[in-house]
Amino acid sequence: MARATTTRADILDSAVRLFAAHGFRGTSLQDIATDAGCSKASLLYHFTNKDAILTELLAPVGPEFAELEGRLAGLRGEEAARAAVTGLVDLSLRFRLQVKILLQDVDALINRPELPAADHIVERLTEALSGRSDAPQARVWAWMAMLGIILTSASECVIPEETLRAELTRGALRTLGLPTG
Template sequence: MKTGRTEKTPTRNRRAEILDAAAGLFAARGFHGVSIEDIGAAVGVSGPALYRHFSGKEALLTEMLLDISERLREQGARLATTADPDTAEAALDALLSGHIEFALTHPALIRVHERELDNVPEQARRAIRRLQRLYAEEWVTVLSELHPACPPARLRAATHAVFGLLNSTPRSAGELAPEAMADLLRAMARAALSPLGVIL
């Protein structure tokens, strides 16, 4: 049993290392500006050795974006389970904290998604978008508990507007310490959501 674990763990770690390195390179140079050899050099292996982990650059990009979309959806579902009439505020705080942490720790993934989703095969692209819609609906569910009179379309539009704010970190983070940036993003997101209590 121990032998099996020690054989598998390095493979998982190596895949994560490759994905992290590729995200940084794709964010900096663009998908078409990065070669398999570039990614291999970033993790200290030959380009061809990467084919033991991924069938090619497109497969690498696809797994990268599917993985983060699934992780966000799972996180959103878990955090939103507290969204009942008595704890919806706590659920919203948890969703905000979770997304802010993601935005501050993975700005390269945000940039890659913004720029490179069209380079993912259509079927996988649809799956990524579906996961993202499910994640957004977790926010809409929580917001509907806080603002039951607000139309769902307005809640959904507000959710995506807040995502745009929080996902600005590839351009806005850096000058402030992470803690200060997190506080600023949280305050701005809360301010952006405050008009939902006003029925128009």
């Protein structure tokens, strides 16, 4: 019988927190080992290499995502769209730490002194929507609109610029609950 050690679980716990805090590349094996209270060599005894740790952390996401895709295949039109939205919301909330790993490197760059804090724009948007900056739904919509605009513009390169400009504006206004007139 194997001894009831918690080292392996400790490593995974430390890794997911450090990856989420400093990014995958920004976290060294020594960082993880120190945080987990073991040696770097012990870490590489439990995992073949650094990548294997990330792989194991992301492993549960894949099948769940595939299941959602399978569910969508049997649906059409508005029903499919609604299922996709609720499924994505559910997955995003259940794997928040994993998503935060993906986001970390973006944060590190967005918080550079040459760039303005994105929070300022979100704050303005939230105030504009609610008059008060602490209304939860206004904050969520403001974040969604801002991230939707900024990140979609970088991902969608095949669409003509004018079309993209018009549709990004329409989509964001609708996200905020404003008429697209």
